[in-house]
Amino acid sequence: SQTIHQWPATLVQPVGSPLSLECTVEGTSNPNLYWYRQAAGRGLQLLFYSVGIGQISSEVPQNLSASRPQDRQFILSSKKLLLSDSGFYLCAWSVHKAGEAFFGQGTRLTVV
């Protein structure tokens, strides 16, 4: 069966520090991969999506970047965190256009 792993679950980082959040998928090949941010009381903002290794599309100009070094690995990074980067980050995958998307458990990032 397919599973998605996202870590860490909680992270507190100082302003100006780097960030690396990792997401891995098991049990499927060539998935579409997504990073979303869910701010408190707000919806899901699509940050990045990827349809294949090394293929990254950015939705919103910001302080973050994403990479897909392997088929089932998706990494969200920042060189220097800002206070406004605080939020709940969700990784998700889907197989094809009409398929269901599956979400990781999320990472709650607090920048202090």
Place this chain on the structure above:
Amino acid sequence: GDSVTQMEGPVTLSEEAFLTINCTYTATGYPSLFWYVQYPGEGLQLLLKATKADDKGSNKGFEATYRKETTSFHLEKGSVQVSDSAVYFCALQGAQKLVFGQGTRLTINP
């Protein structure tokens, strides 16, 4: 680009009331449409979906019909229960990306 606009919440209803949460979309081509639900303290899970015009998705008493002419996918339930309290997200899957609406928080009072 692709986008989804949802009815703003929060929505508060009494048990057994009729529910409608409006959702409209903008997309190129022929997207698939979804409703996801996030129960308190849990992750997102698929509630229902429709992949082409005039399709009706249904699950747990909820229904939504893919209306191409009005670019809408409104969520309805005839009689809500306290256990339906959650945040509901409308979403569309285009050629590549999955885009969500802002979410609607629903609270059902006994």
